[in-house]
Amino acid sequence: MWVASRFYYFAKDILKKAIRYPVNDKNPIWFGENAFSQLKTFIAKGDFSSIFFVVDENTHDLCLPYLLQSLGDLPRCEVLEVEAGEETKSPEVLVQLWMVMSELQADRHSLVINLGGGVITDLGGFLAGTYMRGLPFINIPTSLLAMVDASNGGKNGINLGHFKNRVGLFQNPEAVCVIPDFLETLPEEELRSGFAEMLKHGLIADAEYWKELAEFDMDEEVPTEEMIRRSIEIKQAVIDQDFREAGPRKVLNFGHTIGHAIESLSLKTENPLLHGEAIALGMIAETHISEKYAALSDAEAREIRSVLEQIYSDVHFLAKAEDLLELIQGDKKNKGDEFRFTLITQIGNGVVDVPISMEDVVEAMTLTKILA
């Protein structure tokens, strides 16, 4: 584990205006080429003393040069580079980042720009949200998963031991810049991982979108900007109703109760699953539960499973029921000892907080063939 800081350059003085951009529950999302000019304007107006870019080793090499080139003159810039991968979303890395920022004299007029996948937007958002009680930050997602999901919605955080996202905060970035060009260097398996969250958006909210995605050939094509926008719209519409996840926002957790347990256990193995792969298995299992508890029709359940099993045909995972149940029990979405799930009643309609018996969770995991 390491954290490096690199100095980039001091840019010439920028126009200083005493305008701060307040953090609120609604944040703009800037798309494509336009995003660069909007970000440039934001920085120029922001009177920032310095900019801290949070990147991992891949986005440092593959995305940062393009971003810096596109932004032109900037205030003092520092680059905080961390190792790529889920293990980086840890308290140890966070502490190191706090310390490096302090050594580099980040102050309340600094801006943090998170350039990376969901690990970077989760970690960097938490870093920015906690350093000096909160600095403004911008998310620039570079993975499909971060574009359609992790970078927007204001959830930031890190893992604690094997509990996913156990520590974190709700805070929106000042803006999210979605630049699909970054997907050009994203490995195929990462594209497929992000696609799982898009499928989830269709399943919980938009049957037509689900159909479009189900017919989409992930082996041949990269999801279009239109599709990315649709996913973001669905997520945003949910969040606008319930930023702090008191109720309706839980609909976004379809596939995640079991999916997170799978992901956490798989992280301890030699070949951990990607986030979306674990969520795909979680959605298959939770589709079984939806049939039993949410009156999802047999035909739709079969359709969902067949699409997921075809796209993620090579994704396999086995664990002991008790290990998975322990993690599911510790899931933030549960109340006390009760299992509560987000399910779908039909394609395009999710429901939240459905109490489920432990036996039926085990049965669904057995049917999904994830029990050792």
Ligand SMILES: NC(=O)c1ccc[n+]([C@@H]2O[C@H](COP(=O)([O-])OP(=O)(O)OC[C@H]3O[C@@H](n4cnc5c(N)ncnc54)[C@H](O)[C@@H]3O)[C@@H](O)[C@H]2O)c1
């Ligand atoms: N906050 C939320 O609402 C939310 C929602 C969903 C997922 N998440 C979190 O997101 C994380 C997963 O995100 P992820 O799948 O993006 O993982 P990730 O950040 O680890 O990125 C995946 C891999 O792709 C590389 N990469 C990213 N962009 C690239 C690019 N343009 N070119 C080449 N390589 C690139 C990364 O370096 C990494 O190796 C999980 O920790 C998950 O819990 C958060």
